Amino acid sequence: MPPPETLTITQPDDWHLHLRDGEMLRRVLPWTCRQFGRAIVMPNLANPVVASADAVRYRNEILDAIPRGVDFQPLMTLYLTENTDPDDVRTAFEEHIAVAVKLYPAGATTLSDAGVRDLGKIYPVLEVLAETGMPLLVHGEVVDPDVDIFDREAVFIDRKLIPIRERFPELRIVLEHVTTRDGIAWVRDCERHTAATITPHHLVINRNAMFKGGLRPHYYCLPVAKREAHRLALREAATSGDPRFFLGTDSAPHPDSAKESACGCAGIFNAPNAMAVVAQVFEEEKALDRLEKFTSLNGPAFYRLPVNAARLTLQRHETPAPPPGKIDTAKGSLTVFDPGAPLYWSIEGGFPGR
């Protein structure tokens, strides 16, 4: 059967997003608002969002940047440090200031220096999370330089996540931007309270993309893309309909000058074409009937939130979209994720160039 020309689904949410602040926030946010009703906003700003007062301030800055007439709800997170006050976390959750707490192992990724070195120090916070049901969002990579970068997620699961899961059986955990079949298997092994976000780019590229014909900084993100077998495991999980897997774009804008450098930043900016890329993947996997689960239903169910009332229509075109270009920002150009293969989908109203 040929694919449908349009597909209308419950409006999606983005369960893992970097919006930055200032001018960059205002440049990138409209792309997200056109597709997603809500987004889990990551707290790794230059001045990280560590306390509920920071989350209130940052939320107001985001609300101010939403294009007029657009309905979009930022869902805030707190950046866990070894000094995080468990009472402040409880207040943030009970007063609906933040919906989750993000664990960055110190040194694991962009702006993670204030993160956690010794997990034992955050046990009092984890107790509050387990008691209240507030999810712990985990950047699941060890930082030990002796561990090969392609093994850091699998080793983190063995050394850190399995013990945490055992010690806090009621803790609700999201393994963010899962990149390995080991991660998928771990989520499935946990009987309950466990989920994972999957990014559009990890469904499309494997680690070869970073080295195709030369060094390709715009395919470098953390966790780094893995071998093909892992990408296939992610595609299977995302398209399976399993409620434990949902979309988190991990759209992470860095100006080209910071990416195309002798020491380039990690992060892929995919907000403009996130839904088009995901729809393309689901079409290829003959799973368009399960797209809505992955993008719009599974996430709210895990976060115990209602699904969006609005709907989003995707259009399937006869001809592919032109390759994505660059966006101008005050810090210079910003490159949009290029999936490297034709994209036949767009959202209704289309993207520039469509």
Ligand code: NCD
């Ligand atoms: C993210 C960023 O730039 O903030 N980078 C990335 O490669 N994904 C941080 C993160 O989510 O690890």
Ligand code: ZN
């Ligand atoms: Zn991220």
